[in-house]
Amino acid sequence: MVDIVVMRAISSDNEAHAKEVRKALDRNKVAGLNLISSPGSGKTTLLVKTIQDNPGLKFGVIEGDVYTSRDAERIEKTGAPSVQLNTEGSCHLTASMIETVLPKLDLTKLDYLMVENIGNLICPSAFSLGVHKRVVLLSTAEGSDKVLKYPQAFNTADVVLITKMDIADVVDFDVKIVEDDLKAVNPKIEPWRVSAVTGEGLDRWYDWLKGLHA
Amino acid sequence: MVDIVVMRAISSDNEAHAKEVRKALDRNKVAGLNLISSPGSGKTTLLVKTIQDNPGLKFGVIEGDVYTSRDAERIEKTGAPSVQLNTEGSCHLTASMIETVLPKLDLTKLDYLMVENIGNLICPSAFSLGVHKRVVLLSTAEGSDKVLKYPQAFNTADVVLITKMDIADVVDFDVKIVEDDLKAVNPKIEPWRVSAVTGEGLDRWYDWLKGLHA
Numbered sequence: 001m002v003d004i005v006v007m008r009a010i011s012s013d014n015e016a017h018a019k020e021v022r023k024a025l026d027r028n029k030v031a032g033l034n035l036i037s038s039p040g041s042g043k044t045t046l047l048v049k050t051i052q053d054n055p056g057l058k059f060g061v062i063e064g065d066v067y068t069s070r071d072a073e074r075i076e077k078t079g080a081p082s083v084q085l086n087t088e089g090s091c092h093l094t095a096s097m098i099e100t101v102l103p104k105l106d107l108t109k110l111d112y113l114m115v116e117n118i119g120n121l122i123c124p125s126a127f128s129l130g131v132h133k134r135v136v137l138l139s140t141a142e143g144s145d146k147v148l149k150y151p152q153a154f155n156t157a158d159v160v161l162i163t164k165m166d167i168a169d170v171v172d173f174d175v176k177i178v179e180d181d182l183k184a185v186n187p188k189i190e191p192w193r194v195s196a197v198t199g200e201g202l203d204r205w206y207d208w209l210k211g212l213h214a
Numbered sequence: 215m216v217d218i219v220v221m222r223a224i225s226s227d228n229e230a231h232a233k234e235v236r237k238a239l240d241r242n243k244v245a246g247l248n249l250i251s252s253p254g255s256g257k258t259t260l261l262v263k264t265i266q267d268n269p270g271l272k273f274g275v276i277e278g279d280v281y282t283s284r285d286a287e288r289i290e291k292t293g294a295p296s297v298q299l300n301t302e303g304s305c306h307l308t309a310s311m312i313e314t315v316l317p318k319l320d321l322t323k324l325d326y327l328m329v330e331n332i333g334n335l336i337c338p339s340a341f342s343l344g345v346h347k348r349v350v351l352l353s354t355a356e357g358s359d360k361v362l363k364y365p366q367a368f369n370t371a372d373v374v375l376i377t378k379m380d381i382a383d384v385v386d387f388d389v390k391i392v393e394d395d396l397k398a399v400n401p402k403i404e405p406w407r408v409s410a411v412t413g414e415g416l417d418r419w420y421d422w423l424k425g426l427h428a
Contacts, residue, residue, distance in 0.1 A: 038252045038253045038254065038333070038356075039252045039335055039356050039357075039360055039363070039364065040252065040353075040355060040356025040357045040360060065363055066336060066363060066364060066365075066366075067362065067363060067364075067365055068359075068362050068363050070359055070362070070363065089336075089340075089366065091305060091334070091336040091337050118336070119252070119335065119363070119364075120305070120334055120335075120336055120337075121253050121333065121334070122280060122303075122305040122332070122334055122337075123305050123334075123336075123337070126303075139254075139355065141254060141353065141355030141356075141378070141381075141385070142252075142253050142254025142355075143253075143254045145282075145284055146253055146254060148281065148282050148284070149253070149279055149280060149281060149282050149284065149333070150253065150280060150281075150333075151280075151281055152280075152303065164355070164385075167355070167381065167384055167385060170381055170384050171355070171378075171381060
């Protein structure tokens with residue numbers, strides 16, 4: 001049974017709630033990640049694959065969705081503890097929402113808290129969730145022009161993953177454009193190419209995750 | 215040179231502005247359409263193809279984007295008049311924005327006003343723009359589960375186009391799921407399958423457009 005919590009966005013004092021979330025994570029030595037992307041970029045698929053490929057790492061997941069618990073049901077099959085957070089119309093998660101559902105996960109038993117944000121490249125970028133790192137996914141199917149069109153997602157990212165590399169040729173994706181645009185928007189990082197289907201690039205992603213606990 | 219207008223969302227009295235937009239369109243016998251989808255679903259590609267394939271129809275385009283004028287530049291190459299509307303952070307267009315930029319297009323010379331909304335399946339659904347029809351695009355690459363996850367986009371649609379049908383097999387897309395979910399959310403319509411690459415399904419879309427002026 002997936003645990004579903006329905007919440008609406010309250011924007012007041014997001015930073016105060018973010019600090020409380022951070023304190024709870026740090027107290028329990030849990031690394032928190034905020035996963036942001038368009039609908040259908042492969043956030044849940046990457047999470048499922050990451051959990052399955054790393055049985056030695058203990059993941060907990062907060063699944064954000066406007067409606068439905070389909071994603072949390074997919075996570076549940078991996079055996080990782082998960083909470084479905086439904087916003088019923090709201091276009092992003094807030095730190096207050098995370099703070100509210102956090103007690104549903106036993107942080108003492110986790111290494112990582114993975115928060116899958118609402119499928120939206122715009123609004124989620126404006127709200128800190130109190131976690132440590134922000135990971136932005138861009139699928140090759142979305143096209144090569146998205147970094148400059150949605151700069152606020154990419155310039156606040158700690159990691160950018162280009163997903164669905166296995167279909168890059170079919171959808172005529174030009175990784176060079178993304179690399180160049182990212183240099184303009186967020187020169188500290190370069191995009192990592194991954195595919196949950198072929199496994200391309202996943203080792204680097206897993207190494208980075210493990211490094212958060214090094 | 216692409217004409218760029220920067221605007222921020224003001225939510226007050228959206229319906230009053232929508233009425234003014236509708237009056238201007240009706241006075242000039244222009245059919246107005248609001249195109250909504252995730253980033254990278256193919257709104258601009260469909261618009262370019264539609265304009266190119268129908269030289270007898272007079273299209274004007276309002277291109278909504280958070281930043282950049284890339285889409286309006288693509289439209290401009292077709293010869294159709296276009297205005298780029300940049301929201302600089304806002305996640306959707308409003309009727310007030312449309313009303314403000316409308317004088318930049320000579321409505322007496324148009325049959326259709328195509329408004330490409332911000333790439334976002336959530337927020338744009340909540341704002342009427344005063345146009346006549348709402349068209350929602352879902353690309354096969356986004357996955358088959360999106361209708362129930364973003365019902366507010368699909369239950370307010372007059373037409374749902376499943377785009378990128380040419381890669382449906384590669385991305386393991388199941389059209390039956392979308393058809394079934396749409397029956398639950400918006401039983402008046404069924405999704406139309408299209409591909410701007412192969413031309414699949416475009417005749418039906420063009421016939422429907424022409425029917426708006428029948």
